[in-house]
Amino acid sequence: MTIKTRFAPSPTGHLHVGNIRTALHNWMFAKKHGGEFLLRLDDTDEARSKEEYVTAIRADLGWLGINPDSEERQSARFDRYEERFEELKAAGHVYPAYETAQELDLKRKVQLSRGKPPTYDRGALELTEADIAGLEAAGRKAHWRFKLDHDTPITWTDLIRGDQHFDPALLSDPVIRREDGSWLYMLPSTIDDIDMGITHVVRGEDHVANTAVQIQMFHALGADTPDFAHEALLVGTEGKLSKRLGSLGVGGFRERNIEPQSIIALLARIGTSDPVEPIADIMTLVDGFDFSRFGRAPARFDDDELAQLNQKIVHLLDYSAVKDRLPDGMTATAWEAIRPNLHDMGELDHWWQVVTGPVTTCELTADDREFVNQAHDALNDLPWSETIWKEWTTALKQSTGRKGKPLFMPLRQALTGLDHGPDMGALLPLIGRDAALERLQNASA
Structure with missing residues (x-):
């Protein structure tokens, strides 16, 4: 039997974090078992369904890497619903x-x-x-x-909740x-699951009572029931359902420079017995996906945890994964130098400007200006190499007696205009000899 799951949003608005989690888990379960994942647009509400939301749903799933194997629309199936309705009647x-x-x-x-x-x-x-x-x-x-x-009696064994009885x-x-002939959710969804060969229905625990009713609909329509998995709902950090969770969508995540891998790494694990880890390889998460590891306690979504996870995942991203997103001229070497200092990819332009200039000169004390002037002359006398920072600071330590912060901080401030940043041993070769000498001269003036 080929496993087949579905994600069935109504195109009456944008996807939020709860929708995204449902889509992700359906996709992961299908992929783990070599099955198929279907996107079904439940657009029977003709007044509220909009094509702009259809486009947005497809784009959001694509950005997350959740690519359906096929797509269906309920609005194209009204004749089928009518046919099966008449049978039931x-x-x-x-x-x-x-x-x-x-x-x-x-x-x-x-x-x-x-x-x-x-x-x-x-x-x-x-x-x-x-x-x-x-x-x-x-x-x-x-x-x-x-x-x-x-x-x-209505019974089934839920993949998360265990034996259920209604x-x-x-x-x-x-x-x-309805009175006007339009359809509500329950029957069209059941007919679709039968016709489309859905083997597993994965959704929130708020649908448990719906499942009880739909099981009898499956039987009335002469079909076997799929397996069901009802997940605990997401809650905010305050420990209860949060209105804000309903507004967190892909657009907001993108505006905050959250990586899709970070969203997936968090939503794949919260609510399970597995730790949330900075895993950038989605297939690693897919391989370990198992409904038996999900608990019935509410799954806690923490925005701060997502931000911290995002930073860790950015630090794992290879140049090949980000090269199309880097500023012009940024090489693999530059990426590896700057990457450890990023909180998110939105900071790239800032740090690349530190390399390419111009930089704002820091105000130095008279003693530090004199030291930077000596450092300029010492750098000018040294042959340039990839290890120039170590050779230069070793020479300055011997000639000036400075060491530690009094040695390194004025040099960083003169070269970058900042008192923090990437490792100077990696940064100085990127800045280059001429630009470095110019910045030292400006800072010592």
């Missing part, structure tokens, strides 16, 4: 209901006041043909509900079609 698995939203709300309140669960009371099943004719003559239009089998009598018959 003929078999008595769906029925029309005519209550208004206000009437349903009143029913729920009455049930709650009596200490009962606010489930639908199946009042529509008591309607006679005359009742229905009267309601429609009065202008009422039917919405349609799926009729749950109250005699058959009493269908405690669930409401779900509305599957």
Whole structure:
């Protein structure tokens, strides 16, 4: 059997971090098992679905390296939904209901006041043909509900949550079609999973009750159920669901110069028994992906942890992985010199300007200016080499008696205009002889 998973966003907005995690885990599970990953655009909401969001979803997944093997759109499948709906209707698995939203709300309140669960009371099943004719003559239009089998307990073994049991009598018959004929999520999703051969449905634990209902839909449609994995939801650092998590998207990550590998390394591991590590090779994470390692406790998303992880991953990136993103003229040697000092790739231009100039001269004390003047003359007398920094500072230590910070700091400040930065042994050869002498002369003036 070929493993097949799907990510099914509604193109009614941009992807946020929770969506991204779901997409990633579906993709990783499929890739680990040599299977297929499907992008299914759940665009049945014609009023809210927009093509700009479709384009953005594709672009965001592509930037993350989550590339689907195929793509489907629900808006192209309305005829199929109609066909299967008619089959369910003929078999008595769906029925029309005519209550208004206000009437349903009143029913729920009455049930709650009596200490009962606010489930639908199946009042529509008591309607006679005359009742229905009267309601429609009065202008009422039917919405349609799926009729749950109250005699058959719903069970499945969840890949994360273990054995699950639901009493269908405690669930409401779900509305599957609105009065205007448009579809809700439940039935089209089930039909798609059957037709597209989805073997594993991976989604958040907020869908557990939906799964219970959809299992009966699979059976009513004559199909086997896929396996299910329901993941604990993400929470913020304060330990509860955060509105901000709903706004963290790929666009925001890119603006902050977060690497896609960093997002993947974090989202692949949080919520599991495995440590979050700076692993830049996505396939290493794929190979170790296992739903048995996920816990049921909420998965904590920490923005600061992501930033720290991002810095570590930047320090692991090879020149070949970043060469197309580097400033003009930056070589592999320059990248390796500057890389250890980067927090993120947004700092590249700053550090490359330290190499190429111009730099702002630091204010030095009179003693340090005199020292830098001597350093200029000493550098001018030395043959240039890749080890020039060591040879130069060794000579200065002998001629001036300076050592440690009093020796190194004025030289760094004169050459870079800063009191911190990449290793000067690697930086000085990049700055070059003429530029170095000019900067020393300017600083000593």
